[in-house]
Amino acid sequence: MIDRSALDRETIRYALAGAAGGLVVLVAIGGLIFPGSIAGIVLNRAVSQSTVSSALRLSVPIVFAALGGIFAEKSGVINIGLEGLLIIAAFVGVLATDMLGAGQALVSVVVPGLGTVPIGNIWLGFAAGILSSTLLALLFAVVCIEFKADQIIAGLAVWLIALGLAPFGAKVVYNRPNTPSVGTFDNWTVPLLSEIPYFGDVLFNASPTVFMMLFAVPISWYALFRTPFGRWVRASGENPKALDTAGVSVRRVRYSAVLLSGVLSGIGGAGLTLGTGTGNFVGGGTVNGRGFIAIVAYLFGNYNPFGAFGASMLFSTLDALQLRLHGLGVPSSLIQTIPYVTVIIVLALVGRTQIPEAAGEYYESGEE
Amino acid sequence: MNGDSWRDVLRRFAGTSAAERLFISVAALALSIVVGAGVILAAGWMATCGAPATIDIPLFGATLSITLQAFGEPICYDPVNVYVTLFTGAFGDILSNPTNFSFSLTLKETTLLVFTGLSVAIAFRGGMFNIGTQGQLVLGALASALATVTVAPILPAGLVGSIVVIPFALLVGAIVGGLYGALPGALKAYADANEVITTIMLNFIATQVAFYLTKYHFQNPGSQVVQTRSVPGFAQLQPILFGEGSGFSLLALVLGLALAGGAWLLLERTSLGYDLRTSGLQPEAAEYGGVDADQTMVTSMALSGALAGIGGAVWVLMAIGSYQVGVPSYGFDGITVSILAGNNPLGVPIAALLFGVLKSGSLAVQFAGGVPQELSGVLRGLIILFVAMPEFFRMLGERLPSAESEQSAPVATDGGEGGDEE
Numbered sequence: 001m002i003d004r005s006a007l008d009r010e011t012i013r014y015a016l017a018g019a020a021g022g023l024v025v026l027v028a029i030g031g032l033i034f035p036g037s038i039a040g041i042v043l044n045r046a047v048s049q050s051t052v053s054s055a056l057r058l059s060v061p062i063v064f065a066a067l068g069g070i071f072a073e074k075s076g077v078i079n080i081g082l083e084g085l086l087i088i089a090a091f092v093g094v095l096a097t098d099m100l101g102a103g104q105a106l107v108s109v110v111v112p113g114l115g116t117v118p119i120g121n122i123w124l125g126f127a128a129g130i131l132s133s134t135l136l137a138l139l140f141a142v143v144c145i146e147f148k149a150d151q152i153i154a155g156l157a158v159w160l161i162a163l164g165l166a167p168f169g170a171k172v173v174y175n176r177p178n179t180p181s182v183g184t185f186d187n188w189t190v191p192l193l194s195e196i197p198y199f200g201d202v203l204f205n206a207s208p209t210v211f212m213m214l215f216a217v218p219i220s221w222y223a224l225f226r227t228p229f230g231r232w233v234r235a236s237g238e239n240p241k242a243l244d245t246a247g248v249s250v251r252r253v254r255y256s257a258v259l260l261s262g263v264l265s266g267i268g269g270a271g272l273t274l275g276t277g278t279g280n281f282v283g284g285g286t287v288n289g290r291g292f293i294a295i296v297a298y299l300f301g302n303y304n305p306f307g308a309f310g311a312s313m314l315f316s317t318l319d320a321l322q323l324r325l326h327g328l329g330v331p332s333s334l335i336q337t338i339p340y341v342t343v344i345i346v347l348a349l350v351g352r353t354q355i356p357e358a359a360g361e362y363y364e365s366g367e368e
Numbered sequence: 369m370n371g372d373s374w375r376d377v378l379r380r381f382a383g384t385s386a387a388e389r390l391f392i393s394v395a396a397l398a399l400s401i402v403v404g405a406g407v408i409l410a411a412g413w414m415a416t417c418g419a420p421a422t423i424d425i426p427l428f429g430a431t432l433s434i435t436l437q438a439f440g441e442p443i444c445y446d447p448v449n450v451y452v453t454l455f456t457g458a459f460g461d462i463l464s465n466p467t468n469f470s471f472s473l474t475l476k477e478t479t480l481l482v483f484t485g486l487s488v489a490i491a492f493r494g495g496m497f498n499i500g501t502q503g504q505l506v507l508g509a510l511a512s513a514l515a516t517v518t519v520a521p522i523l524p525a526g527l528v529g530s531i532v533v534i535p536f537a538l539l540v541g542a543i544v545g546g547l548y549g550a551l552p553g554a555l556k557a558y559a560d561a562n563e564v565i566t567t568i569m570l571n572f573i574a575t576q577v578a579f580y581l582t583k584y585h586f587q588n589p590g591s592q593v594v595q596t597r598s599v600p601g602f603a604q605l606q607p608i609l610f611g612e613g614s615g616f617s618l619l620a621l622v623l624g625l626a627l628a629g630g631a632w633l634l635l636e637r638t639s640l641g642y643d644l645r646t647s648g649l650q651p652e653a654a655e656y657g658g659v660d661a662d663q664t665m666v667t668s669m670a671l672s673g674a675l676a677g678i679g680g681a682v683w684v685l686m687a688i689g690s691y692q693v694g695v696p697s698y699g700f701d702g703i704t705v706s707i708l709a710g711n712n713p714l715g716v717p718i719a720a721l722l723f724g725v726l727k728s729g730s731l732a733v734q735f736a737g738g739v740p741q742e743l744s745g746v747l748r749g750l751i752i753l754f755v756a757m758p759e760f761f762r763m764l765g766e767r768l769p770s771a772e773s774e775q776s777a778p779v780a781t782d783g784g785e786g787g788d789e790e
Contacts, residue, residue, distance in 0.1 A: 080564060139753075147757035152497065152564065153707065157753035160700065164745025165407075171740035172411045292568050333580040340569040340576075347566060348559040 020314065051320050053202045057276040059309075059316035060209045061086055061287070064268025065294035066301070066308040067220045068261030074224065074303060075257030076237040076250075076358045077144055078151045081136075081158025082265055083291025089133035089269025091166035091281045095173065097125025097182040097274060122183055122274055129270025130263055136162065137262025141255050148362040159291070167283045177283035184279040185209065209275030212267060220264075220305040233257050237356030240363040250363050265291070289340065296343045300350055311346075315339050388758075389710035395761045396754035397708070397722070404747050405447035408739055412436065412445030421446035445739050457732020458725040470728065472607075472614035475621060476687060478717075478724030482624035483679030484702025485709060485716040486631050487672045491549075492711040493635055494668025495648035500552060500567025501676040502699025503574030508545030508677025510578045513684045513691035514586060515540040516599040529602045534685065537603065538623075541681025542674040548574065549673015550666050557662035563669070571699070579693050588690065595692040605686040615687040623682070624717070627675065631713035644668050676702075697745075701727070704748045707755050723748075 065082040072079035100121040108118040140158050143149045167177035174180065188211060190204035203214075224230040235243040236253040244250050272290070273281055293315050294308075301307025322335040412421065420442030425432040436443035460470030484501050491498035498504075516537045523529040552570060555561040579594065588597045605617035635641035646654040647664045655661050679698060684691055705723050709715030723744075730744040754760070 143753060143757050143760075147760040149753075149757040149759070153752060153756040156499070156703065157749050157756055159749075160704075160752055161746065161749030163700075164742060164747075164749050168407075168411070168740055168742035168746050169414070171742050172415045177742070289568065289572050292565055296565060331580050331584060333576045333583070337573045337576045340572045343569050344555070344561070344566050347561040348555050 048324075049202055051317070051324060053206065054323070055313060055317040055320040056202065056210050056213075057207060057316075058319050059312040060207075060213050060276055061090075061268035061272040061290045062294045062297055062312040062316060063213050063309055064216065064271065065265045065291050066298040066312055067216060067305055068264035068268075069295055070220070070224070070298045070303050070305060070308060071233060071257045071264070072261040073298075073359055074237045074356055075233045075254045076240060076356060076361065076363065077141070077254055077258050078155065078355075078360050079137075079140065079258065079261050080152055080155030080295065081140055081162075081291075082261070082294050083287060083289065084155075084159035084162030085133040085136055085262055085265035086269035086272065086291045087159075087162040087166050087287045088136050089129040089266040090273045090286050091129075091162075091169060091179070092132035093125050093129025093270030094179045094182055094273045094279065094281045095125075095169065096128035097122050098180065100124055122185060125182070126270045126274050129274070130266030133266030133269055134259060134262035137258055137265070140262075141258035144258070144362075145251055145254055151360050166281065170281065170283070179281040181278060181280040182274070184273075184277065185275050207271075207275045209267070209271035212271070216264070216267075217305050217309045224305065229256075234356075236363075237359055240358050244363075244365055250365060254363075268294075293339065293343055296347055300346050303356075315342065318342055386710070386712070389712075390715075392755060392758045392761055393708050393710060393715075393719070396751055399754045400747055400750040401451065403750055404743070405451070407746055407750075408445050408447040408450050408743070409436070409443055411739060412443040413439075413441055415444045417442060417444035420444065421449070423448055450733055450739055450743075453733050453736050453738065454729035455725065457736070458729035467610045469611060469614055470732065472610045472616040473731070474721075474724045474728040475610075476614065476616035476724075477727045478721045479616065479621045479624050480679055480683055480687070480698050481701055481705050481720035481723050482621070482628060482717050483675055483682060484698045485705030485720050486624075486628055486713055487549075487675035487679065487699075488702045488706035489709065489711045489713055489716055490631055490635075490644075490675060491668055491672035492706060493648050494644040494664060494672075495651060496553065496556070496665060496668055496672070497564045498549065498552075498567055498669060498672045498676075499564055499703065500549065500570045500574075500699070501672070501679075501702045502695070502697060503567070503571035504545040504548045504673040504676035505680040505683070505699050506571075506574045506578050506695050507548050507680070508541035508673075509680030509684045509695065510581065510596070510691045511544035512537045512541035512677070512681035513596045513599060516603050516685070517586075517597050517690075520600045520603050523602075525600065525602045527602075529600075530606075533603045534605065537599075537685055538678055538681045541677040541679075541684075543677070545677015545680060546670045546674035549676065550670035553666040553669025556669075557665040575693075575695075578691070582691060582693055586691075593692060596690045598690040599685065603685060604689055605682065617686045620682045620686045623678075624720075627678070628713045628717050631675075635713065640667070701748060704751055707752055 065086055068085070069079055069082050107124060108116050111117050136158060140154055143154045143157075144151050170177050170179050185208050187205055188208050194201060194204035196204070222230075224233065232243060232248050232253045233256075235246075235248075236250050236257070240250045243253070268290075269287070273279060273286065277286070294312070297311040297315060298308040300311040301309070318339050322332075322338050325335055421436045421444055423434045423436065423446050425434070436446060457470060458474045460468035462468065462471050484505060487501045487504070488498055516533060519536060520529070520533055523533055548570065552561070552563045552566040555566050556563045582596055583594050586596045588595050605620050607614055607616060608618040610616050610618065633641075635645060643654065643659045643664050644667070646657065647659055647661055647668075651661055654664070676699065679702075680695075683695070683698070701723055705716060705719045708722070709719040726744050726747060730739075730741040733739050733743065734741040
C-alpha cells in the first residue's frame with residue numbers, strides 16, 4: 001500500500017534539499033561575480049578551510065547523537081533524552097580527566113612491536129564520559145522496557161536529570177556550575193594525505209573524534225542495513241511480533257539498541273568537551289540543544305546514517321558560518337538563532353517522517 | 369495498620385484512575401526522596417570537607433551517632449539533615465510568624481509555578497506536549513515589562529493607575545505568550561511538525577531574541593545587568609500581608625488559584641474543554657464526533673502559551689520589577705508540576721507548593737553551608753522519571769500476595785499522547 005502523504009513528504013524532502021543546494025549555487029555564483037558583495041563575503045568565509053574544518057568539528061556531537069537516536073528509534077524506542085546523554089558525557093568526561101590529572105598517563109598498555117604505550121588521561125576521561133552516558137541510557141532502557149514507561153516522558157526525565165546533575169556535580173566539586181579547562185586531544189595528522197592541498201588539512205589533520213565520526217557513519221550504515229543485528233533492530237521497530245515469532249528476543253534487541261545510543265551519544269558528548277571543544281564544561285551552555293538538533297538531523301536524513309550526517313553538516317555549517325559572520329554587523333544573539341530556526345523550518349517542511357511502525361510502543365512477548 | 373488493610377488501601381487506590389494517579393505521584397515523590405538521598409551521599413563523598421557528617425539517632429534516651437564515611441573518604445552531607453533543613457528552611461518559623469521571609473519565598477516560587485504548571489497541564493490535556501512554556505514565559509515577561517514601562521508615564525500613580533496598568537500588563541503577557549504558544553500548535557496542526565522539538569527550539573530562540581531586544585534596544589542605562597527599565601511602584605503587585613522585598617504578592621497567588629479553578633471549569637464544564645479532552649484522549653473519536661482537530665491543537669497551545677505569558681508578567685510585576693535576562697527555569701519546573709499533578713488543574717497548586725518548598729528549601733540548604741541548590745534540578749528529573757513508570761509501582765503492588773487477582777487498566781501518564789503515534 002502506498003502512503004500518499006509519505007510520498008508527498010518525500011517529494012518535499014527532495015525539493016528542500018534541491019532548494020538548499022540551489023541557494024548554495026546561487027550564493028556561489030553571486031559571490032564569484034561580485035566578490036565584494038555580501039554573497040562574496042559569505043562565499044569567501046563559507047569555503048575557507050577554517051569554516052569547513054570547524055563545521056566538521058561542530059558536527060561531531062550531533063552526528064554521534066543522531067546515530068544513537070537512529071538505532072534506538074529503529075528498534076522501537078524513541079530516545080528523546082539524547083540531549084541528556086550528551087550533557088552527562090560532556091561533563092563527566094571533563095570531570096574524570098581533571099581528577100586523574102590531564103597531563104599524566106595513569107595507564108599504559110604493552111603493544112607488541114611498539115613497547116609500552118601510555119594512554120593519556122584524557123582518553124580515560126573520554127571513556128568515563130562514555131560510561132556515564134551508557135549508564136544513563138541503561139536507566140532509560142530499564143524504565144521504558146521493563147516498566148513500560150511513556151518513552152517521551154522518560155526521555156524528558158533523562159534530559160532533565162542530566163540538566164540538573166551536571167551543574168550540581170560541578171558545584172559540589174568546584175563550587176561553581178562550570179568546570180575548569182582540561183587539555184583536549186591533539187590533532188591526528190595522517191602523513192602524506194594531510195599534504196593534499198585544501199582537503200588534506202581539513203580531513204587528515206583533525207581531532208581524533210572527527211576521524212571517529214568519519215568511520216562511525218559508514219559503519220553504522222553497514223551495521224543497520226547489512227548485518228543480522230541491523231535486521232533485528234529494524235524488525236523490532238517495525239514488526240516486533242514477527243521478530244518474536246522468529247525466536248529473537250525483542251527485549252534484548254531493544255536493550256542493545258538503547259545502550260548503543262548511550263555509547264554513541266557518549267562519544268559525541270565527551271568528544272564535545274575533550275575532542276573538539278575548549279576542554280571545559282559550562283553549566284547549561286555547552287550542549288545547548290545539540291541533542292535535539294540531532295533528532296531533527298536523523299528525521300531529516302530519514303533514519304539513514306549518511307542522511308543524518310548530511311543534515312548534521314547542514315546545521316553545523318550554519319553554526320560555523322554564524323561564528324564567522326559576526327563582522328557583518330548583525331548582533332551575534334540573533335545570528336545564533338539561525339540553526340534553531342532552520343530546525344523548525346526543516347521540521348515544518350518535512351513534517352513527520354516514516355517513523356518505525358512500533359516506535360513508542362511497549363512490546364510484550366507472547367510467552368509471558 | 370495491619371498488612372491486610374494496607375493492601376486494601378493500595379487496591380482501592382489502584383481501582384480508580386484519579387486516585388491511582390495520586391498514589392503514583394506520592395509514591396514517585398517518596399522514591400525520588402530516597403534516590404535523592406543516595407545522590408546527596410554520593411555528592412557528599414565527592415565534596416571536600418574537614419570532618420565527615422554524622423547522623424544522630426535518639427535511642428532510649430541515648431544518642432546513636434553514625435559517622436558517614438566511604439572507602440576511607442568522609443561523606444560531607446547528611447541526607448537526613450539536608451531534608452530536615454530543606455523542609456524547615458522552606459517554612460521558617462511559620463507558627464509564630466506566618467508571614468516570615470522564608471515562607472514568602474516558598475510562596476513566591478509556588479505562585480510562579482502555578483502559572484507554568486497550568487500552562488503545561490492545559491496543553492497536555494489537549495494532547496500536546498508543551499515543552500516551550502519557558503520560551504513563552506520569557507517573551508510574555510519581556511512584552512509585559514516593555515508595555516508597562518511605555519504606558520505607565522501617562523497614567524496617574526496610585527490605586528487608579530494600578531487598576532488600569534496591572535490588568536493591561538497581564539493581558540499583554542497573555543497575548544504575546546499565547547501567540548508564541550500558538551506557533552508550534554499551528555506548525556503541528558498544519559505542517560505535522562512534532563511539537564516537542566519545535567517548542568524546545570523556540571525556547572532557545574526566545575532566549576536569544578529577548579537578550580538581543582533587551583541589550584540593544586531597551587537596556588536600562590543605569591544598570592550593569594542586561595535588563596529593561598523598572599516598572600513604577602504602582603504597577604507592581606503589592607505584597608499584601610507579607611513583607612516588602614519578599615517578591616511575593618498574595619494577589620498573584622489568588623490570581624493563580626482563580627486561574628486553576630477557571631482552567632478546571634473550562635476543561636470539565638465547557639464544550640471547548642470537552643473538545644480539548646477528547647482530542648487529547650482519542651483524537652480519532654474526537655474528529656469523528658465533529659471536533660476540528662487542527663483548530664483544537666492551536667487553541668490548546670494558545671491557551672497554554674497565554675498562561676505561561678501571564679506567569680512571565682507576574683514574574684516581572686511581582687518578583688523582579690523589570691525584565692532581566694537569565695530567567696529561572698520556571699517553564700521546565702512547570703513540566704514536573706503538571707506531571708506530578710496528573711495534569712489536573714486542581715492538583716497543580718498542590719504540586720506547585722511541593723515544588724515551591726523544594727526550591728526555596730534548597731536555597732536554605734545551600735545557605736546552611738551544605739548541598740548546592742542545584743539539587744532541586746536533580747530531584748525534578750527524578751520525579752518525572754518515577755512518575756513516568758506507573759508500572760513499577762503497580763508491579764510493586766502486585767508482589768503483595770492477594771486473594772483475588774485484579775486487572776487494572778493501564779494508566780496514561782499524560783492526557784493522551786496516544787494520538788502522536790499514528
